[in-house]
Amino acid sequence: MPTEIMPLPERVESLASSGLTTIPKEYVRPESERDSLGDAFDEAMKLNSSGPQVPVVDLAGFDSPDEAVRAKCVEELKKAAEDWGVMHIVNHRIPLELIDRVREVGKGFFDLPVEQKEKYANDQASGEIQGYGSKLANNESGQLEWEDYYFHLIFPEEKTNLSLWPKEPEDYIEVTKEFAKELRVVVTKMLSMLSQGLGLESGKLEKEIGGMEELLMQMKINYYPKCPQPELALGVEAHTDVSSLTFLLTNMVPGLQLYYGGKWVIAQCVPDSLLVHIGDTLEILSNGRYRSILHRSLVNKERVRISWAVFCEPPKETIVLKPLPELVTEAAPAKFPPRTFKQHIQHKLFKKTQEDFTSPK
C-alpha cells in the first residue's frame, strides 16, 4: 500500500522569492491587529528617545570585588525584570568573535537553497519538532506567520541529537556547541542575580528549574524573509515566552516589539548586547514580581531579518512550578496555581483556542 505523503508546508522564503507583490490571505492579520502594524524600519525610525525604551543592563558590575558595586548591579537587573521583564545585557563576557561566528553559521545555513534545507525538515505530525520548519495552520482561521525557522536542543550536551543539527556550513556544530557552553555560564549568572534580587540565596532559582542537568536550552533560529506588505503581516505573532529565560541575538535588523505601557515599543538594536526575556516560568516562581512581557516581531520590505532565540526551560513533567513559598504572603497571595511546564503550555494553548473560537470572524 502506498503510504500517504504529507505535503511539506510552504516555505515563506520560497513565497517571498517568487516575486509576489501581495501576500496570500493566510498571512494577512485580522483587521483589529492591523492598525498597529508597519514596516519594522519605519517603526524603528519613529523610535523617539523620549519614549520608553527597553533597558540596558551592564553586567560588568556583578564581577566586581566590591560588594556595593555588585549589589547595585543586582538592583538594576531586578528593576528591569520587574518593570519590563526584558532587557539588553552588555558585558555578558561571551566573546564577541564567537557571537559573530554564530551569526555566520546560521546565515550560512539559511543561505543554502530551500531544497537543500528541506533535507532537515522537521516532522511535526510525528512529534519531531527539531529541524527546519514553518508554522502549520493550527486553527480555523489558518493564520500563518512570515518566517521559517530552525529549532534544536543545544544544552545539556548529552541530551542533544547532533543528527538533527545542520551539517552545513561545516563549522555549524562546533560553533553552536561552543556558544551553548558560553551562554550556559551567563544563564547561571543571570539566575543568581535574579535570585538575589528577590532576597533569595544565589542558587535558588537555578535549582528550582532543574539546575545544570535538567535545565534545557533550545535554540530557534527565526528567518524572516523580506515582505512586500509588512503592514499586513507579522513575523511571530504576539505571545509571552513559556521559558524561564530567553536569550535573543539578531543580525541587527529591527523587528522585535514589546507591549509596554499599553503600546507596542520596538526594541532598538544595541551593539554587542544580548536581549533577555524573563519567561512565564520565572514570572510564576517569583509570584508575578518578575514579568513575562508580551512581544511579537514585525517584518520589513528591505532586509532579511534573522534572530537566534535560546529558550531556557525546566524539564517538562518532573518539576511542579508554583510561586516560591518565600514570596507568598497574606498581602501577596499566590497568583498562579501549581502546574508542570507541560501543563502550563497546554493551559496556554487551551486558552488561546478558546479565544480564537470566541473572537468575531
Ligand SMILES: O=C(O)CCC(=O)C(=O)O
Ligand atoms: O525574532 C524576534 O525578535 C522574536 C522571536 C520570538 O519572540 C520567539 O521566537 O519567541
Ligand SMILES: [Fe+2]
Ligand atoms: Fe518570544
